Amino acid sequence: xxxxDDRELFGLIAERVAERRAAWGIxxxxxxxxxxxxxxAIARIERGKRxxxxxxxxxxxxxxxxxxxxxxxxxxxxxPGGREGESR
Numbered sequence: 001x002x003x004x005d006d007r008e009l010f011g012l013i014a015e016r017v018a019e020r021r022a023a024w025g026i027x028x029x030x031x032x033x034x035x036x037x038x039x040x041a042i043a044r045i046e047r048g049k050r051x052x053x054x055x056x057x058x059x060x061x062x063x064x065x066x067x068x069x070x071x072x073x074x075x076x077x078x079x080p081g082g083r084e085g086e087s088r
Contacts, residue, residue: 006051007048007049010048010049010050010051010052011048012048013045013048013052013057014045014046014047014048015048017042017045017046017060017064018046020064020066021042021046021064024064027039028042028043028046029042031060031063031064034063035056035059035060035062035063036059037056037059041056042060045057045060054070
């Protein structure tokens with residue numbers, strides 16, 4: 001199940017993919033062909049409602065000449081009862 005932070009992230013990914021694709025002046029179908037997926041998969045990513053697969057994002061990044069950066073970092077506002085600051 002996706003939380004609010006997840007939906008925000010999926011929306012941001014959707015915007016970035018759509019913006020970059022538009023900047024290249026290509027259709028969803030053309031992008032799909034470039035990265036070995038379907039037009040419907042690109043459309044789902046650009047709607048931002050579901051989590052995209054990392055390998056699909058990597059192929060999209062390559063097709064659009066982008067660098068895919070994935071970073072894990074501590075939250076600036078950890079949830080109550082979170083593990084922030086716990087030692088291991």
